[in-house]
Amino acid sequence: MMRARLSLALAATLLVAASAHAVSSLTVGAAQGPAGSSVNVPVSLTNGDGITAVQFDLVYSTTDITTVGTAIEGSALASTDHDADSNVLFAGRVRVLVLSNSLAAIPSGNIALVPMTLAGGLANGATVAIAIDNVEMVKPDTSIVGGTTTGSSITVGAGGCAVPGDIAPDGTGNGAVSLTDFLLARSKALQRVATNARDTSCGNVGPATPVCTLPNGKVRNCPDPARPATFSLSDVLVIRKLALQVAEISCTACAPEVPAGRISYVPGDVAPRGVGSGAVDIADVVVTLRMAVGLETATAADMLAADIAPGDMSGSDRLATGNGRIDIGDVVVMLRTAVGLEHLTWPQRTLVARAPGPTSRIGFAMTISGWPAWATDVTVESADCSGPESGADISGPLVGVACATDPQVVDDAQLATIRYRGPAIDPSTLAVTTTVADAALEESAVAVTLTSP
Numbered sequence: 001m002m003r004a005r006l007s008l009a010l011a012a013t014l015l016v017a018a019s020a021h022a023v024s025s026l027t028v029g030a031a032q033g034p035a036g037s038s039v040n041v042p043v044s045l046t047n048g049d050g051i052t053a054v055q056f057d058l059v060y061s062t063t064d065i066t067t068v069g070t071a072i073e074g075s076a077l078a079s080t081d082h083d084a085d086s087n088v089l090f091a092g093r094v095r096v097l098v099l100s101n102s103l104a105a106i107p108s109g110n111i112a113l114v115p116m117t118l119a120g121g122l123a124n125g126a127t128v129a130i131a132i133d134n135v136e137m138v139k140p141d142t143s144i145v146g147g148t149t150t151g152s153s154i155t156v157g158a159g160g161c162a163v164p165g166d167i168a169p170d171g172t173g174n175g176a177v178s179l180t181d182f183l184l185a186r187s188k189a190l191q192r193v194a195t196n197a198r199d200t201s202c203g204n205v206g207p208a209t210p211v212c213t214l215p216n217g218k219v220r221n222c223p224d225p226a227r228p229a230t231f232s233l234s235d236v237l238v239i240r241k242l243a244l245q246v247a248e249i250s251c252t253a254c255a256p257e258v259p260a261g262r263i264s265y266v267p268g269d270v271a272p273r274g275v276g277s278g279a280v281d282i283a284d285v286v287v288t289l290r291m292a293v294g295l296e297t298a299t300a301a302d303m304l305a306a307d308i309a310p311g312d313m314s315g316s317d318r319l320a321t322g323n324g325r326i327d328i329g330d331v332v333v334m335l336r337t338a339v340g341l342e343h344l345t346w347p348q349r350t351l352v353a354r355a356p357g358p359t360s361r362i363g364f365a366m367t368i369s370g371w372p373a374w375a376t377d378v379t380v381e382s383a384d385c386s387g388p389e390s391g392a393d394i395s396g397p398l399v400g401v402a403c404a405t406d407p408q409v410v411d412d413a414q415l416a417t418i419r420y421r422g423p424a425i426d427p428s429t430l431a432v433t434t435t436v437a438d439a440a441l442e443e444s445a446v447a448v449t450l451t452s453p
Contacts, residue, residue: 024048024137024147026056028130029110032155032201034164036120036252038225039154040113041130042074043096047108049145053099053138054106056149058114062091064128069115071096072226076109084112095134103140115225118154120252124162128154164223164249165235165242167203168441171196177242179365179435179443182402185236186389199231205242205249206234212254217369217396222251236389244367244400246393265374265422267320267344268334270306274299280337280344289331298326304374304423308344309333319347322423346421348377351450353401353415353432359446361436362406363390364415366448368399369431375420382416384408409439415448427451 025046033039045054060068071086071094081104086096098111118128131151136144166173168180170193185203187193208221221238241247264276270291271283288306290296298306307322309329318333336342353366371378373396380392385403393400401416415434427450434448 024051024145025149026054026132026135026137026147027150028058028132028152030152030155031116033118033223033225034249034251035118035122035124035156036250037222038069038115038117038251040072040225041116041152041154042110043112043114043132044074045076045098045106045108045111047106049137049147050105050139051137051145052103052105052140053097054111055095055097055134055136055138056132057089057093057095057134059093059131059133060116061128064119064122064126065116066119067117068094069117072113072115074110074112076107076111080104080107082106082111086112086114093133113226116154117251118156120250122156124156126156128156130154163202164205165203165239167199167239171198173198173202177239179243179363179402179437180441182236182240182243182365182389183363183404183406183437183441185231185239186387186404187406188231189233189236189389190387195231199235200229203231203235203239204229206232206236206238208238208249211251213396214248214254217246217398219247219395220250220252220254221247223249233389240389240391240402241393241400243365244393244398244402246367246395246398246400265305265372267308267346268306268330268337270302274301276305280334282338285331285335285338288326288334289328291326292328292331302326306330306334307423311344312347314345314347316343317345318342320344321347346376346423348419348421349424350453351418351420351425351427352453353418353434353448353450355413355415355434355436355446355448358411358413359415359436360409360411360438362409362439363402363404364434364436364446365403366401366415366432366434368401368418368450369397369433370429371397371399372422372425373397375422375425377419377421379419380416381419384410384412406439418450424452 027044029042031039031041071084073084082100084098088094132149165177168184188195205223208223211220211222213219264278268280269276271287291298306326308320311318311321337344378394380401382403384405390404432448434446435443436446437443
């Protein structure tokens with residue numbers, strides 16, 4: 001009877017030990033991102049066997065996934081000597097290896113992040129299956145143990161919302177990114193307003209890297225796949241660009257552009273006609289002389305480049321102020337520049353944006369369309385803006401200004417001062433759209449005029 005009792009006790013002990021032993025498993029976590037973006041697919045390990053190395057393949061559709069990057073060590077490996085590496089065996093299959101030089105056991109948790117780029121044409125809400133295959137989990141004695149594996153999928157869409165950066169109204173969004181989203185995002189980054197799940201998903205758009213510029217001037221920004229799932233100043237800066245409509249969220253490259261029109265507006269650079277060469281030389285002198293004596297007709301583009309005299313001296317530079325016509329004075333200044341006796345530069349010029357009358361606001365957003373490419377050293381100032389989150393975003397023919405004055409309510413007609421260098425801009429050639437927000441975050445449109453003081 002005693003032997004029977006011992007046997008039963010031993011069996012119970014072995015049963016408890018067996019039940020306490022966790023089965024090792026590999027799990028592909030869910031991921032999410034907008035079409036065309038790079039998404040980090042997480043893979044987690046539950047290590048119940050002292051596994052020191054693991055190998056597995058992720059299998060994906062080449063129609064839905066265009067490229068796969070090198071695996072990144074997961075958070076579970078942060079304080080270990082384990083490394084993650086990967087190689088695309090062929091289109092549709094990437095192999096990942098995690099191992100330790102010291103043969104230490106791999107901690108349970110996220111062991112790898114595999115960057116995968118979603119195809120640009122995928123619809124919001126679509127799912128892309130990620131399967132796991134060819135798994136080998138190795139113990140220190142080189143024996144391979146069995147375990148369980150679970151695949152997952154990538155959901156197309158920015159954090160569950162159709163419009164990245166759309167966080168206002170707070171917690172719900174409204175399908176668009178505007179001044180209100182910028183102001184709300186700023187308050188959240190400054191911890192004046194509590195963050196919520198929508199902020200850390202739909203609002204988690206920064207930091208982002210410019211990919212390319214569209215013909216309309218918008219810059220495509222690709223969110224960093226390794227960005228933390230938190231809401232911070234980097235998100236505010238990206239949301240500002242989205243609100244000003246100078247940027248969009250996408251990781252898809254733009255179609256190749258063929259440069260059109262003039263490529264240079266260096267003062268005096270008029271030759272070759274219509275494009276320029278980027279410098280002033282004898283060819284510019286000859287062309288300008290022919291235009292001055294009527295042998296060639298000056299176009300509007302020629303006037304912008306060649307109307308440089310009389311000009312004002314500023315130190316060793318001559319400021320190309322022009323006088324509204326091309327004459328022998330332009331030829332003389334251009335010749336002196338071509339032989340190095342003078343250095344031509346454009347003067348700083350100013351435009352002022354004003355509302356029709358005093359306007360109460362805690363912030364405003366202004367987008368100027370049709371901005372000329374030759375206007376350089378562009379700065380935008382507003383005496384009422386506060387904090388580094390406010391500022392200007394300039395992209396080709398677009399200039400956007402986002403201003404936050406909170407917590408102060410400002411009642412003034414002048415919104416901003418725009419300074420630049422180049423030929424004088426005719427304000428009537430620019431299109432301006434402006435919205436202001438009151439203390440209740442209600443937006444309203446304001447008819448703003450640009451004038452040259």
